[in-house]
Amino acid sequence: MDATLTEFMTFCVLLDLYRGVPRLYANFNGYDEMAHEHGVLHAEALWMLRWIDSRLVEIERLSREAMRVGYDLFIISDHGMASAISFKARFGQTLGEFVSQAMHLDVDFDAGEESAAAARALRARYLIAALRDSQSRLPPWARRLARRTRRPLLNYLSREEPAYDWQLEGEVVVQVSGPLAHIYFRVTSQPMDLPEVALLYAEFMQHLVGHDGIELVVGRDADQVIVLGRKGGVLTATADKIDSQGLDPLEAFDDRDYVLRELKHLVQLPTSGDLVLLGRLFDTGEVITFEEQEATHGGLGGGQDKPFIIYPAALSPSLPMIESPEALYQWLIARYPL
Template sequence: MAHKAGPDRSAAFEALRIIDRAIRQVNRMRVRYRRREYDLYIMSDHGNTPSVPFSWVHEGTLGDAIRAQIGEPINLVELVGAHLDSSEHARFMLDEVRGIERRLSPRLRRISASARLYVRRRLLTPGGSDYNLSRQGDIVVSANGPLAHIYFNVADRPLDLAEVLLLYPQLVDALLSTPGIGVVAGRAERRTVILAPGSGVLTIGPTGRHLDGQHPLDSFGDVAYAEAQLHRLVQFPHAGDLVVLGGMLPDGRVVTFEKQLATHGSLGGTQLQAFVARPPECPLAINTLDDPEALYTYFTARYLSDLDTGPGERLTRLCEMGTAQRFG
């Protein structure tokens, strides 16, 4: 209900009242059932941040913004009655990218130059190319709330950011110039490269992080948490070749790629503020919980381990664990 009407509308509060009545009924049954003791926990998996649909700040959808770039190439290689194999096409693209670099912003110019050298070594090695360039226009945009994954089906594997810059030279710069876009991130092998409009470049990898310029995640609050979560997401094998986050507006609303007035699923605002209501005799240190895995650790320790320990001793030790130990 809050998605469509907003988090502070009467319809959203009425939905909460219905849920409250259901919880009260469950708790009443728990208290009356004497054959076995039950603990009642009430949890949310996320909060909600007031939001603005992307189409309100930019005409059209995110897919429309991408289509406007991919559908109007700066240079067109046209061969009539001849077939151009991938290695020859790659040489044309590399020469084209070298010319386009002069029109890119300084930070993307540096990334593009590195990408061009990387791809030249990789593609022009015999047997090194696995691109199907006839599918260069085959693109999938999968959006959920303020988070979108973009997949380029030119290869049957995830693409590095360097390859995206080679195949679609102006797309990343265009996305960063599009109102409503907050972050564009991509892979660089085991590293993650994060960019934001008007900000610097953050690279996170197994050996540490490197920031060039202003932090691209400044507008999302806790930058250390945002870094860790975005790096983790981008490195999943099925994450998009580009990961795009909706931007934060000055009034605290976040841009969402769905038609929603309250949203979740990304960074920014109260969508990150979940809650846990727990039995008072065993306080859980909520501020130490970073993700659902930490709750799993707690519940496993609380209810599945040390079954031969006396109830009183076990309860005391687990309460101490909940208040003193950081899970995860």
């Protein structure tokens, strides 16, 4: 299936290059899927990487030949990837099961293996819609190819899409994505501050903070961000002040300032959980993931913090130091205005 998506995406890009579309953006997700399932350097993942590379060669060749437009080709990873140990494999239960046991409550939703299937199904739906919308603008031979491509996507979707019940009515919701988890306490309609959680769920917090599979427990208190470390340290940060007690909760991370900046941004988002958890980061660079994965990303620490960008050498003098996706986006739209 991943090879089919790669071929379809390549076909779309080549067609738009031939038509002279001024700006193109395409996602090649095959390596990501294979690495999650098998591991960063597994033979299946590396085969997919070589397959994608061969398709990029085709795209690069045609972009050079499209002289009337003059394309610049950028190859960007939206994240890195870290070798992972699943929470369930290490501790014999999912994070949701652990939370349920520690709180003596039923947990409504624990995203694990199903979330990967849901993501694949969402991509399949997107591609089906894109094929349907584009068919009327394609020449006859391309329309026939598009119709044939839709069939395996529809078959794939019917097999993979899980039957979800999104009517969540319990007191606690656990939502995970790789080594990152959000816990929501629905005893109130408003986001809860960390001191409130600690007061209402004191026994649970004792089980959670210091758990061998959880590096950080993060919450908010008004305009403060509170970071609780696995070894008992506490860090409190506001916009202009940082206070730390005990062992530094961020000692496991190479770039402490970057990690703190990202945590402050995350927990202040309106959709963020009442508690945010990061899976443990080992000295080896391996990370505890809350999904069933051999490699992971979405949290902080290890290889997942190391994305890359490949760009034309001629642009080096004009390309500033890029420290965030937002900065890269601003540079791109300034250089290639809509």
